[in-house]
Amino acid sequence: MTYYPNREPETLSDSHRRMLFEGSGIDPEIARERGYYTARRRHEVPDEFADYQRRLGLVIPTYSPDGETTGHQLRPNKPRKPKLKYESPQRSRVILDVHPRMREEVRSGDGDLFVVEGTKKGDALLSRGAAAVTLTSVWMAHVPKSKPKRLLPCWDHVRLPGRRVFIAFDSDWRRKDTVHDALEWLVGALEECGADVRVAYLEDAPDGKKVGADDYLAGGGTVTQLKALCRKFERQDVARIRLSRDENLRTAVEDLERRFLAAEWKGMGGASARDVYLKLIEAAMRHGKVVEDGIRVKKAQGPLALEAKVSTRTLWKALGRLEEWGLIYRDNEGRKPDKSGAFVMRASVSQYGERGADEGNVTPPLQAYDPGDLHLRAPRLMWSSPGYKPRRGTVRETRRVRQSPPPERRPAVKRLGKVRGAILDVLDAGGGVLTLQEIADALHRKRARDIRRRNLPMLEEAAILTVDGDVVTLAAGWLDRLEDARELGGEVEAEELARRRYKQKSRGYHNRQQVEPTHHHVNIPGADGHVEDLERIGSVLSKTDSRTLEAIRAFEDKYGRGAFRWDRASCKELFYSGPIEGFWPEPEELRRIRDYLTATKGAAA
Known part of the structure; x- marks a missing residue:
């Protein structure tokens, strides 16, 4: 039972004292100056919290480095959601947090500065004499929903030029995709402000639990030792790290990759679905969660189409094929309209650690691979672009020929295409050298000569591979030759155009509430004005x-x-x-x- 030492409104329960003083190693005087207290009744929770947020728990005051803005966080004893450890007031302003004792040092000092996630970690560092800036969340260093992202105005009150900054996120940042990306962005943003940024490479606890800066210090570490664990940011292979530490995920990914290699991807539609499925596997390795019948992956369809190098329409068809073949199903129960959808990639193993029954359909050179190391280094390729000859056409519901200038003629563009991309994937996964029959078996083609006659000549002309009798070999520097071929086929330019269009659509969607509707002129002979100004005709008579x-x-x-x-x-x-x-x-x-x-x-x- 939680014990409260007295009836004063701002006191700490025994459990919260142990959490702060023993678990995080915070000096009691530092905690008193901040103003931590235990809310024993709902009315003791600050008024800025909405009614549904008002729960009993630890109240944490926060202070902006500007010296004026303040706020609160609440750590409920019983969270309203399983993984929601902290509550921030609904529609509250996002700010950085700096303990009042270190405000002037953060604002105008030139000593080392730590950036951590969570007030307890910042106060644990301050208890050992180190200055720290605290984020309420790893993605709360920038203005929410800003596109492109920009730092919070609070950073204007933090001296950064020429200063050494140590970012000490929890040890799981190397295996969590979203935290890794947030750290990468923050490092770049602070370096643009002139800071000398280093990142803490903390190790997990022996039992596999993540370790934060406060855990490290409470366990006997010092600030000097923590700095010694910091070095320049290096992008991590999140997928490989996750697979090395999660046996269930590794086993499920093994099965996904065997399904990928064993599937028969027929025709142009099948080749497009193959690339979509491959990108979903990569997403599963980076941030998927193992569920009962596979791996659940959250993935927005815009980025998925860009990565798979297909149009939005083709993506919908590909997802439909994957569902029809029983490889995935959609899981959007409870999804909010502005959130990414989720897919469950069906995966199963007959026994823990054993290979599935469909392994026999995969050629021997492709069976000896490590999960998550399928060597698919080649970028996804686009289909050829057909030519377009514009025609004027007729006005709708009339026989009158249009008089407007026709659009420009578009010549046909020949590209390598996704089938040749699949051949390169097979060669790369097989070590760079395979026979024609091995390639045909891997692609489930009955006649190897069709591959030799239809697909390989264009790759030979581009100096991407060589064919000697029945043996196909990737050329030295084949990735550079492939990039040259993509540039000649206009793929690089088309990718950039698709990326710009997606960003415009995404920005327009997120800012849809701020944009005033465009006025349209009345398209009626003899009429003047805008459609929006017309009086609406009632649909019901008096x-x-x-x-x-x-x-x-x-x-x-x-x-x-x-x-x-x-x-x-x-x-x-x-x-x-x-x-x-x-x-x-x-x-x-x-x-x-x-x-x-x-x-x-x-x-x-």
Whole structure:
């Protein structure tokens, strides 16, 4: 049971004292100056938290280096979500945190500076005399939703030029894709500000748990030793590190790669689906999570199309094929509209550590590989671009030929294509030298001579490989030759164009609430103004207008369709000789009725 030493509102429970003073090694005086306290009742939680966030727990005041802005964080005793350890007030301003005792040192000093995630880590460093800037999250060093990302305004109050900065994230940054990318961005942003940035390479605990800066210091380490573990940032192979530390993930990836090699990717659609599946495997290795029937991967379809070098339409077809073949299924339950979708890549092994039953379909040179080391170094290739001869065509629903200038003619562009890319993948995975029959077996082709006759000549012309009798060998520097061929085929330019278009669409989607709608001119002969300025025609008539319309329809039923001419004379006839007497509509009433009939596609005479 949690014990509270007295009834004062700002005291710490025994469990929170142990967490701060023993678990993180924070000096009690440092904790007192910050103002940690235990919220024993919901009303003790700061008012800035929304009602659904108000839970009992540890309240942590935060202080911006500007000396004015403050905030709070809450560590609930019972989080409302399994992995949500800390709560920040809803719609609160994101700030950096600097302990009040070290504010001036951070703002104007020239000594070493640490950047950590979590207030406890910053206070643990301060307890040993080191200055630290604290982030509330690894991705909270920049303005939220800024594109391109830019540092928070709080950084303007931190002296960075010429200063040594040590970024000490938890030890799991080398095996977590998102944390690794956040660290890489932060290193680049701080170096652009003139800082000399180093990164802490902490090791996991013996039981495999991650280790933070506070854990390291509380375990007997010193600030000097922590600095000794820091060096210049080097991009890590996140996939390989994850596979080396997670046997379940490694086993599942083994099965995915065997399925990839054993599958028969037929036709152009199959070759496109092959590249999409390969990119999903790579994503699974980097940040996938093992579930009951495979690996769950979150992946936005825009980046997936860019990586697989296919169009959005082709991507949808490829995903449909992969689902039809039972290789993946979509898992979007509870997904928010602006979040990436998820796929589960089906994977299974008959027994832990054993190879699947479909291994026999893979050629022997491709069976001796390490999971996650399938050697597919070649970039994904694009299909050839067909030529386009523009035609004027006719105006819609008419026989009139368009008079507008036709679009420019586009010549055909011959490219290597995805089938030749698959051949290069097979050669690379097989060590660079294979026979024609081995290539045909790996690609599930019945006749090796078709590969020799149809696919290899173009690769030979580009000096990417050589063929000596029945043996195919990758040339020295084949990756450079492949890049030259891609540039000649316009692939590099097409990739850059697709990337720019995706960024524009992504930026437009995220800023959709801030953009004012464009006004469109009325496309009606003789009309002027904008469509947005037109008065909307009501789709429902009032009771009075409905009775008048009923009288008009009865008049036309008696005297023939078109007998009511919508003028004053027809109104007089309707009043004196209509089946329903007593109706003489005013011009404004006639206008409303005609607008209603037009809007509902009614026939007005």
